[in-house]
Every structure is written in C-alpha cells, then in structure tokens.
Amino acid sequence: MRILFLGDIVGQPGVSIVKQALPALVARETIDLVIANAENASAGAGITPSVYRQLRQAGIDLVTMGDHVYKKQEIIPVMQEDDRICRPANFPEDAPGREFVLATARDGTRVAAFCLLGRTFMRAVDCPFRAADRVLRSLAGQASCVIVDMHAEATADKYLMLHHLKGRVSAILGTHTHVPTADEQVVAPGTAYITDVGMTGPYDSILGRRIDRVLGTSVTFVPSLFEVATGDPRMGGAIVEIDPVSGRAQSIRRVMVNETGSAAMTK
Numbered sequence: 383m384r385i386l387f388l389g390d391i392v393g394q395p396g397v398s399i400v401k402q403a404l405p406a407l408v409a410r411e412t413i414d415l416v417i418a419n420a421e422n423a424s425a426g427a428g429i430t431p432s433v434y435r436q437l438r439q440a441g442i443d444l445v446t447m448g449d450h451v452y453k454k455q456e457i458i459p460v461m462q463e464d465d466r467i468c469r470p471a472n473f474p475e476d477a478p479g480r481e482f483v484l485a486t487a488r489d490g491t492r493v494a495a496f497c498l499l500g501r502t503f504m505r506a507v508d509c510p511f512r513a514a515d516r517v518l519r520s521l522a523g524q525a526s527c528v529i530v531d532m533h534a535e536a537t538a539d540k541y542l543m544l545h546h547l548k549g550r551v552s553a554i555l556g557t558h559t560h561v562p563t564a565d566e567q568v569v570a571p572g573t574a575y576i577t578d579v580g581m582t583g584p585y586d587s588i589l590g591r592r593i594d595r596v597l598g599t600s601v602t603f604v605p606s607l608f609e610v611a612t613g614d615p616r617m618g619g620a621i622v623e624i625d626p627v628s629g630r631a632q633s634i635r636r637v638m639v640n641e642t643g644s645a646a647m648t649k
C-alpha cells in the first residue's frame with residue numbers, strides 16, 4: 383500500500399495547490415491514504431475549521447499539526463470532536479486535541495499517525511521519545527502501519543527519533559523546517575525516513591513568507607507583518623510504500639508538484 387505525506391501546508395497558496403494537484407497525484411500514484419501537516423494552512427499560522435474542511439474535501443485523510451497548532455483557536459472544538467486531526471503528542475496532558483489519529487486506507491489497512499515536536503531551538507515541550515513510546519502502547523493492535531510526523535528544527539532531533547523508533551513504526555517524516563532534504567532512506571528492518579519532505583506552499587519566499595518583509599525586518603530590526611508569499615506554489619511530500627501486513631516500509635520517494643506539473647497531470 384502507498385501513503386502520501388505532505389509537508390507543512392502554508393496559507394492559501396498551499397491550500398490551492400493541494401486542491402489542484404492532489405486528486406490527480408492520488409490517481410496517478412494509486413495512493414491509499416493521504417496525511418498532511420497543516421499547521422500553517424490559515425494565513426501561515428494555525429488552521430481554521432473552514433480550511434480544515436477544505437483540505438479534507440480535497441482528499442487529505444489525516445491531519446497532523448505542529449508548534450502553531452492553536453494559533454487559530456476556533457479549531458480547538460474541532461480538534462476535540464473530530465477524529466482525523468491531532469496535536470503534537472508531547473504537549474502537556476491538558477492541551478486540547480488528540481495524541482494520534484487513525485483511518486482505514488483505501489486498500490483496507492488500518493493506519494495511525496501522530497506528530498512530535500523536537501526540543502532543540504523550540505519552546506519547551508515534554509520528552510518526544512517517551513511520548514512516542516506512550517502513543518505506541520496506546521496504539522497496540524489498532525493499526526498495522528504507523529506514520530510519525532517529526533516536527534523539529536534540528537536535523538539531529540529527527541535522526542534521533544528515527545533510531546529510537548526504527549522497526550516500531552512504518553515511517554518518520556520530517557516537517558517544520560519547510561525545506562526538502564535529499565536524505566530519504568529505508569532503515570532496516572523497514573522504517574522510512576526523511577529529514578524534511580518540504581512545505582506545500584509558495585517557494586518564492588522565506589519558508590513561505592514574503593521575502594521583502596522578512597529581509598527588511600532582518601536587516602533593520604523594525605518589525606513587520608510576515609505575510610504569506612504567493613509565488614511558485616508547490617506541493618511537497620513523500621510517497622511511502624508499505625507492506626500492509628508487517629507495516630514495514632519498502633521504499634520512500636520524494637514528490638514535488640508545481641502548477642505546471644499539476645496541469646500536466648490533469649490533462
């Protein structure tokens with residue numbers, strides 16, 4: 383079975399390219415389940431209930447979040463009721479929302495997903511390793527494939543999670559840094575890994591934000607609104623092929639679809 387995982391969806395350009403490109407990619411690659419990190423989907427920080435519904439309708443089955451999870455607080459009731467969106471599992475116990483999500487893929491396989499925040503150069507959170515162990519205990523017997531969204535600033539935090547979880551989950555896919563890396567690999571005995579799948583958003587930008595605003599503020603120290611950029615929207619992700627019985631990953635491949643690629647697929 384094949385899972386498509388999309389990196390941080392950033393603002394309206396990110397949502398639009400998903401709507402344009404996702405159905406055709408799912409059909410072309412015979413994708414069984416789509417998971418996406420949507421922590422930046424609404425104006426670059428957080429997600430509103432309306433955008434969440436749009437992404438679900440566009441074909442995203444499970445949504446993970448990150449450090450921006452509660453930036454649009456109207457999503458909190460949705461996170462408490464809806465069983466397809468989760469908050470980082472290493473948040474405090476009282477943080478609203480689920481620690482993991484579950485869905486049945488098109489081929490009938492039960493798939494679970496959860497996200498973890500790294501601890502380097504990020505706000506203080508609970509131990510991601512112990513949180514991962516706890517979630518895997520809760521999931522015992524409920525899913526043959528488990529996908530982890532490792533949402534961290536430091537590459538080392540992501541590799542450490544790979545070696546903590548290898549053989550226990552199907553894939554560990556990196557987000558938060560918004561820039562795709564070329565280190566996709568399957569580590570024995572069958573865990574797929576990549577440090578960052580790349581954002582789904584405007585690439586003519588500084589990690590999704592307007593270049594003039596971020597550069598101006600960086601040079602002058604005068605604060606400005608870091609609006610979401612618009613140019614060169616792309617859908618960034620990875621396709622992981624998994625043995626549905628053992629849950630072991632067989633391959634991982636990077637995907638990057640721009641507007642031209644999207645138009646070519648829908649012809």
Ligand SMILES: [Fe+2]
Nearest residue numbers: 390421422558
């Ligand atoms: Fe992000």
Ligand SMILES: [Fe+2]
Nearest residue numbers: 448449450558
């Ligand atoms: Fe983030």
